[in-house]
Amino acid sequence: MKQKLDNLGFNLFCKLVGDRDHEKIAFLTVENLKSRKINDIAKIKMKIEKLFSTPENHAISEIYRRALMNYLKEIAFGIYAFNKNYLRMDYHFVLLNLLGMEENKEQVKLIFGRISQVWEEILRGRDFIYFKKLVEFVNIKRNNGHDFDAIFESFDMLLAAFIENAIWDDSYLSLEIASFIDALRISSKKPDFYLQKIFNENKINSNVLKLFLKFFPDKLDVFYEQLNGRYSDLEFMEKIIDACKNVDSYSSMKILKYIYGFPNNFIKTETLKALVFLSHQDNVFLLSLLRQKELPYRKEVLRLLIRDESVREDVLNEFFLIRSPLGFKNKILLENIAMAEEMCLFEAKDYLERLSKRCFFWNNNVRKKSIEVLRKWNDKKY
8 A cells, every 4th residue: 555755754754764874765766766657747846845845854855855856857858848947957958068078169168158158047956966067077178288277267256156155055955065165266255254154143064164264274363363252152162163073174173272272161072072083183282181180181182192003102101101109199090991991992901901910909999990891801802
């Protein structure tokens, strides 16, 4: 018996599927549809728009909506040969294919001129497959040895204006926009535009930060000045930290280091957690933090430093080769052993074996805890 899928059913489906690869599921759904006969495209299109219009699970529903809509576009020409909208869409793709095939410089100039004339129509279609192909063809032309830069100079500004407007629009999927950021050669905006949006309108995400750092790295001092006035706004600071952790760059690491200096324990902890996502790190800075007494901070710092083989031994020495005459520093040692256990820090095995053999009765708790952790690890066959 066939069952109809409504908004409620789709939301239930999203919960059941969880964090699995929805793009792959959407692809398989389209492949399944290809074996079926489709007659009334307009009716199906309306149903798709209605089904995926719910604000709940927006990012996921958009994946399915666009996959199905793109499939309908593929079969539309055979059914609606004289539909004005579909003819216009086909005209756009004809221009795109001509651009890709043409080698003559004057003809390329003519074809791109036509694309520029219908650029607003192309943008309204929000077809990222089209945009990607266009960027690909333009790059091929630029790299094939001919002087096409003058022809495509206006394209750089058109693409920049589109992306630098879309990054603030939540209706676009973040991953779709992210794929174009590296392709941008110029910015259509001024640094003050970004700073106004970020600090006055609270608009910040990884794409925004990546573009700001790409085009205006010399404005970081101004960025820091603006942060100084907002560090007490925890919701805003969380957005900044989240954006930084998703932009793997030296500048993101510098921003997080700066944020760590604000007098707020929550911000400090979240900043250290975010640094884990970056490949760039300042070991001198982190080693200085390692000597601080606050247990939560030291744990996050340990997670960071242990990744780097060049300082790993120094870090382990700092943590476990602590002299504790009469047991005065055993509390710190026990905390460090507990952290090693929690983090499954198997690199500390040799150090725990040494601690398990410490003499004198005041080291009894250190010996017991070390042996306990070593036994757990041995049971897990690390």
